Amino acid sequence: MMGVVKRFGDFQAVDDVTLEIKQNEFFTLLGPSGCGKTTLLRMIAGFEMPSEGRILLDGKDISGLLPNQRPVNTVFQNYALFPHMSVADNIGFGLKMLGRPKTEIEATVGEMLKLVRLESRGNNPVTQLSGGQQQRVALARALAPRPKVLLLDEPLSALDLKLRKSMQIELKRLQAETGITFVFVTHDQEEALTMSDRIAVMSEGKVRQVGSPWDIYDRPAERFVADFIGETNFVPGDVVSIDGGLARVKLGSGAEISATFPADLTPAGRITVVIRPEHAQVVPATGDAILKGSIDDIVYLGTDTHFHVRLDDGSLFIVRQQNARSGPCGFGEGESVGIAISDDVAQIVRD
Amino acid sequence: MATSAAEADGTRERKDVRDRWLLSAPALVLIAAASVGPLLIVLLYSFLAPGNYGDVKWEFSTEAWFNVLFSRDIFDDTVSLADAHFSIFWRSIKLAAATTALCLILGFPTAYFIASRPPHNRSIWLFLITIPFWTNMLIRTFAIQEVIRSEGLANTLLIWLGIIDAPVQMMFTDFAILLGMTYVHLPLMVLPLYASIEKLDFRLVEAAYDLYATRFKVLMRVIVPLVKPGIIAGSILVFIPALSSYVIPRVLGGGRNLMIGNLIELQFGQGRNWPLGASLSVTLVFIVMIALLFYVRNAGRPGGNAHG
Numbered sequence: 001m002m003g004v005v006k007r008f009g010d011f012q013a014v015d016d017v018t019l020e021i022k023q024n025e026f027f028t029l030l031g032p033s034g035c036g037k038t039t040l041l042r043m044i045a046g047f048e049m050p051s052e053g054r055i056l057l058d059g060k061d062i063s064g065l066l067p068n069q070r071p072v073n074t075v076f077q078n079y080a081l082f083p084h085m086s087v088a089d090n091i092g093f094g095l096k097m098l099g100r101p102k103t104e105i106e107a108t109v110g111e112m113l114k115l116v117r118l119e120s121r122g123n124n125p126v127t128q129l130s131g132g133q134q135q136r137v138a139l140a141r142a143l144a145p146r147p148k149v150l151l152l153d154e155p156l157s158a159l160d161l162k163l164r165k166s167m168q169i170e171l172k173r174l175q176a177e178t179g180i181t182f183v184f185v186t187h188d189q190e191e192a193l194t195m196s197d198r199i200a201v202m203s204e205g206k207v208r209q210v211g212s213p214w215d216i217y218d219r220p221a222e223r224f225v226a227d228f229i230g231e232t233n234f235v236p237g238d239v240v241s242i243d244g245g246l247a248r249v250k251l252g253s254g255a256e257i258s259a260t261f262p263a264d265l266t267p268a269g270r271i272t273v274v275i276r277p278e279h280a281q282v283v284p285a286t287g288d289a290i291l292k293g294s295i296d297d298i299v300y301l302g303t304d305t306h307f308h309v310r311l312d313d314g315s316l317f318i319v320r321q322q323n324a325r326s327g328p329c330g331f332g333e334g335e336s337v338g339i340a341i342s343d344d345v346a347q348i349v350r351d
Numbered sequence: 352m353a354t355s356a357a358e359a360d361g362t363r364e365r366k367d368v369r370d371r372w373l374l375s376a377p378a379l380v381l382i383a384a385a386s387v388g389p390l391l392i393v394l395l396y397s398f399l400a401p402g403n404y405g406d407v408k409w410e411f412s413t414e415a416w417f418n419v420l421f422s423r424d425i426f427d428d429t430v431s432l433a434d435a436h437f438s439i440f441w442r443s444i445k446l447a448a449a450t451t452a453l454c455l456i457l458g459f460p461t462a463y464f465i466a467s468r469p470p471h472n473r474s475i476w477l478f479l480i481t482i483p484f485w486t487n488m489l490i491r492t493f494a495i496q497e498v499i500r501s502e503g504l505a506n507t508l509l510i511w512l513g514i515i516d517a518p519v520q521m522m523f524t525d526f527a528i529l530l531g532m533t534y535v536h537l538p539l540m541v542l543p544l545y546a547s548i549e550k551l552d553f554r555l556v557e558a559a560y561d562l563y564a565t566r567f568k569v570l571m572r573v574i575v576p577l578v579k580p581g582i583i584a585g586s587i588l589v590f591i592p593a594l595s596s597y598v599i600p601r602v603l604g605g606g607r608n609l610m611i612g613n614l615i616e617l618q619f620g621q622g623r624n625w626p627l628g629a630s631l632s633v634t635l636v637f638i639v640m641i642a643l644l645f646y647v648r649n650a651g652r653p654g655g656n657a658h659g
Contacts, residue, residue: 049555068563080558084576093572094562145563 013039015205016053020238021149021183022198028176030192030216031202037185038323040202045074057148068097073142074151078158079134081126087193088113088122089135094145099172112140115174124317132163136170143178152184156191168195189229191255193217201225218276220263222350226274233280233317235273237292239348242267247348249273255290259346267348277320279345282307282329282337289338298333309339350351390636397630405623415626419634436631443610444638446525447594450532451540454589455582457533458540462581463574465541466548477545480538482622488535491601495531496522499603523605531599536592540585547581548574583646591639601657 013175029037044055046067047187055063062070073094081090084128088109095105113119116136121129126137133196135155142150156164164304169319172195175182192199193213200210201224209221212329220226223234237249237257246258247267283289293311300323317339321329331337358481373470400412441576465476470554483491501518509515521527553572559573560566597612604610609617611631618628 045561052609067557068565072561072562074558076554076558078554080554082555082559093559093564097559097563104614141562222504232474259417267456 004317008195009140009344013205014043014050015148017202017205017207018053019200019207019210021181023181023345024179024291026172026182026184026195026197027060027201028186028192028196028199030186033187035202036205037187037202041074041153041183043070044149045151046070061319071148072151073145073147073149074136075142076155077153077155077156079138079155081134081141083127083138085126087118087126087129090126090137091140095140102174104216111167112144114163115143115177116140116170117183121271131159132167133146135159135167139174140173143174143180146178147180149181149183152182154185154187154208156295157188164191171195173309189278193229201228203228214318218345219262219347220259220274220349221226221265223272223274226347231277231318231320233277235317235346237271239267239269239271245264246344249346251290253289253291255313257290257341257346257347258343260344261348262350263349265348271348274347274349275341276344277306277318278304279341280319281340282319282331283319283340285336285338288340290341291339292336293317293339294336295331298331300339307331307337309337357560358447390425393629393632395629397633398638399626401624401626403623405625407621407625412497415630418624418627419630434637439609439614440611440634440638442525442608443594443596443612446528446532446610447522447590447596450536450593451586451590453529453533454537454540455586458537458544461537462541462544462548465545465554466551468548473549477542480541480586483538489598489602491535492531494600495527495534496602499527499530523607525604525608527603528600528608531603532593532596535599539588539592541586542580543584544581548576551577556648580595580616583649587643587646590642594639595635643653 012065017036017040029040031037039048043050043063043255046062047063050063053063054061057071062072078093081091085093091112091262092105092109092146093160095108100108110119113122116139117138118133118140121133127221129137135158138155156167156171159167171184184192184195186280190288191215198212199216201205201208209216209225211219211268217229218227220229220232224312226232226234235251237251237259240248240250240256242248245260247261248256249259249271250256257273259273285291285292291309291311293309295307296310296316297306297308298307299308303323305323307321309317309319311317323329362578396407398411398413399407400410402408418433419436420433421430422435424432438519465473465480468476496503499505501520501522503520506518510518511641519570521530550635553578555573558568558570564572594610595612596610597616600608600613601608604613615628615631615635618624620629622628
């Protein structure tokens with residue numbers, strides 16, 4: 001995708017997006033609602049035409065093609081199954097429209113039913129299926145014509161949590177088995193981290209960062225990305241020196257830490273450092289603490305304990321500690337403590 | 352004990368049933384008085400003998416029913432099939448079917464257009480559709496006459512444009528009747544169609560389009576099956592009044608192009624044969640019932656109106 005822009009009147013839904021999605025990749029467009037991810041998906045499908053820019057598939061410009069001319073199929077958010085057809089007719093619809101011979105359609109439909117584990121349901125009306133089964137029919141229907149790219153528009157959002165978890169695994173399996181490129185749209189960051197090979201984080205029509213789940217989570221390039229994905233502590237500091245890929249940052253407490261930074265940024269002066277709650281530890285107020293404060297709140301969650309530490313400058317810092325041992329954590333509310341981090345967990349982000 | 356409990360249950364159930372009947376009694380009385388009653392009178396008249404100056408003689412006769420199908424020569428009493436009646440019935444059915452088809456062809460795009468407008472604009476379009484209802488049908492029929500008569504708007508315009516040299520005879524033809532009936536009945540097709548299309552999930556259209564269906568196939572394989580209830584309702588609403596049209600064939604068809612309605616009127620009026628008029632009316636009701644049964648059976652097919 002090159003320099004794609006979509007405007008609705010004055011509103012710029014997608015703003016100069018350039019993305020490269022690789023073959024056989026599970027690629028996720030992640031962002032809050034209204035960030036333009038669905039519009040982008042609809043442009044790949046052909047339901048919307050880009051106002052500017054081109055969309056290439058295998059090097060060929062498909063931006064001008066109609067949806068029925070693109071080797072791209074969509075799994076819709078609410079499945080959009082044809083209610084007047086059986087499960088098998090739904091799955092075979094695409095092939096039928098392509099004018100494939102009947103025997104081939106039957107064979108493929110059988111194969112697809114097996115792939116989504118609905119072998120016995122072929123002749124049922126789709127209206128008799130449960131939500132999860134309808135979801136699988138929608139998948140099979142979109143996969144049956146063997147598209148080059150499968151688009152999935154928040155397909156799991158209508159399912160309950162347990163079903164969603166098992167469908168996540170199912171989707172990964174289907175993607176691996178079919179070798180088709182999946183472009184997945186979601187606002188659920190956990191879903192994106194779990195399933196994707198690469199993620200593009202979007203907001204306000206722009207792509208903020210593209211990278212592997214690890215990149216996105218541990219090396220966010222922007223404040224928005226860090227904030228949107230997972231819980232984060234933002235700590236202000238001043239850059240003291242840069243040595244290769246590491247910067248020395250002096251925090252408000254006077255302590256110096258090293259921090260990584262995005263490749264396209266040369267940090268200088270006042271910057272913001274991101275430290276994930278699970279990368280920090282609560283330690284006694286002395287010693288190698290980088291920040292000092294007092295404990296506002298201790299939240300015990302079974303597997304983890306969350307410490308809400310009020311720093312000396314008045315801001316809140318959250319630490320998530322795994323409960324490696326049983327018994328009390330050894331700290332009390334109101335107690336003065338320090339916060340320690342291991343090396344290379346701090347990341348400088350653009351504001 | 353168990354028996355008396357069951358008995359008590361039975362009594363309560365009977366009371367429930369009785370209450371239900373009592374509650375619906377006013378509606379039932381109204382239906383009986385306004386709908387079934389007159390029909391029964393018509394049915395009764397069809398088995399009586401005609402009076403000399405209209406009205407009926409109170410004696411049982413099947414002559415009227417005989418005359419629906421056969422005609423007796425007034426001179427030698429030879430019996431032959433009533434060709435005139437058959438051709439009028441057949442003409443009426445053809446014209447009503449053609450009207451229904453035309454209304455569907457014109458009404459479907461109209462209804463689709465309205466249903467695909469933004470919601471706040473739809474009421475304006477629907478309002479426009481209902482405007483013809485404000486005027487009496489007779490007046491609207493005369494208005495059509497004004498358009499298509501030999502010195503009317505259409506001919507004048509065509510001559511002025513040089514497309515034709517002499518006026519085309521449009522009045523008093525089947526074309527005139529068809530035009531008039533289509534014009535008058537079109538809203539009856541558009542409204543139920545709109546109600547159906549409005550409920551259509553347009554994502555299904557996108558899904559079909561995404562799955563390589565051409566526009567025509569999207570229409571035939573997804574839209575039409577899903578809005579079938581509206582198509583059936585609209586067709587019934589158009590076909591039935593079109594079949595029994597009276598004013599339009601009278602005004603636009605002249606005296607020569609009769610439809611069933613005119614034939615029946617003739618028997619009650621100039622013909623002074625009320626029993627024949629009554630038996631023709633019952634025949635019309637019968638044809639409508641057959642048409643309805645045909646539609647209903649169609650609608651009942653799997654996937655027919657499951658999503659109405």
